[in-house]
Amino acid sequence: MEEFTNVDFNALKGFICDMDGVIYHGNQILPGVREFIQWMQDENKEYLFLTNNSGYTPRELNQKLARMGLDVPEEHFYTSALATAAFLRQQAPGCSVFAIGEAGLLNALYDAGVTMNDVNPDYVVVGEGRAYSLDTLTKATNLVLNGAKLIGANSDVCGPIENGIAPACGALVAPIEMATGRKAYFCGKPNPLMMRTGLRLLGCHSAEAVMIGDRMDTDVISGMESGMATVLVLSGVSTRETLRTYAYRPSLVLNGVGDIPALAQRTAAAEA
Numbered sequence: 001m002e003e004f005t006n007v008d009f010n011a012l013k014g015f016i017c018d019m020d021g022v023i024y025h026g027n028q029i030l031p032g033v034r035e036f037i038q039w040m041q042d043e044n045k046e047y048l049f050l051t052n053n054s055g056y057t058p059r060e061l062n063q064k065l066a067r068m069g070l071d072v073p074e075e076h077f078y079t080s081a082l083a084t085a086a087f088l089r090q091q092a093p094g095c096s097v098f099a100i101g102e103a104g105l106l107n108a109l110y111d112a113g114v115t116m117n118d119v120n121p122d123y124v125v126v127g128e129g130r131a132y133s134l135d136t137l138t139k140a141t142n143l144v145l146n147g148a149k150l151i152g153a154n155s156d157v158c159g160p161i162e163n164g165i166a167p168a169c170g171a172l173v174a175p176i177e178m179a180t181g182r183k184a185y186f187c188g189k190p191n192p193l194m195m196r197t198g199l200r201l202l203g204c205h206s207a208e209a210v211m212i213g214d215r216m217d218t219d220v221i222s223g224m225e226s227g228m229a230t231v232l233v234l235s236g237v238s239t240r241e242t243l244r245t246y247a248y249r250p251s252l253v254l255n256g257v258g259d260i261p262a263l264a265q266r267t268a269a270a271e272a
Contacts, residue, residue, distance in 0.1 A: 009210070010267055015048070016048050017050065020236065022235060025162050025236075030257075031258050033258065035261050039261040039264065048202055050079075052080045052188040053154075054102070054129075058075075059074055061079075078194075078198055085109050088114055094115075096121045097116065098121040098140060100129065101153065105129070118143075121143060121148050124176070125152075137175055150185070152186045156169055156188075159237070195228075212233065212257060212260075213233070213236075217246075220246075220250045233253075
């Protein structure tokens with residue numbers, strides 16, 4: 001543990017937490033996660049898992065955690081796919097898209113009234129997924145050149161998996177950006193729209209909440225710029241060495257979320 005400023009977890013009302021690299025790697029739960037979630041539930045904390053992974057629906061995330069022995073209701077999840085769909089519903093109601101992604105992204109778009117169009121869509125929307133191929137990349141590139149606007153579900157270039165890292169949405173969008181000369185608009189973290197939605201869903205002011213994640217360039221910066229306390233955990237893609245390359249810093253650095261209940265208990269004991 002490396003402490004920069006004091007974070008009183010007992011006093012905080014809301015917890016916004018990343019998932020990949022914080023709760024699990026692939027299908028493997030990380031140490032201390034079960035105790036952390038139990039502590040939030042026992043302490044009646046408002047909590048939301050705010051993930052940039054666009055591949056899963058909230059129901060699939062609920063079931064994924066259930067297979068790990070964790071009971072987290074669907075309403076505690078908000079994804080970059082939902083943020084992307086909300087952005088399109090607000091910006092261009094009834095628009096059409098050519099989408100590259102998994103069920104989480106496609107279902108969110110359908111639910112927002114967006115239709116699929118591979119001829120002359122208003123937008124090309126890219127998320128993570130196995131549907132990515134040279135054919136879909138070529139199709140997307142030419143649709144953008146013909147006038148479709150380019151949207152990325154999130155800007156993460158990689159994410160942790162059980163045996164290493166995998167390319168994420170930012171890396172999959174990059175070839176389209178390079179081939180077309182057009183820059184994508186990313187709807188996931190650190191987009192302030194996603195953070196404001198997270199706080200609204202929690203019913204919290206930013207001063208009452210903390211953002212917990214494993215990435216400086218999405219999790220920590222999004223929390224910091226939203227006025228929240230921030231915790232960087234070293235259980236994902238970041239290390240203390242990468243931390244030193246950024247001009248900003250988190251409120252606290254922990255090995256993992258499993259450290260939080262013990263810190264809260266020590267703080268409560270010191271104040272007793």
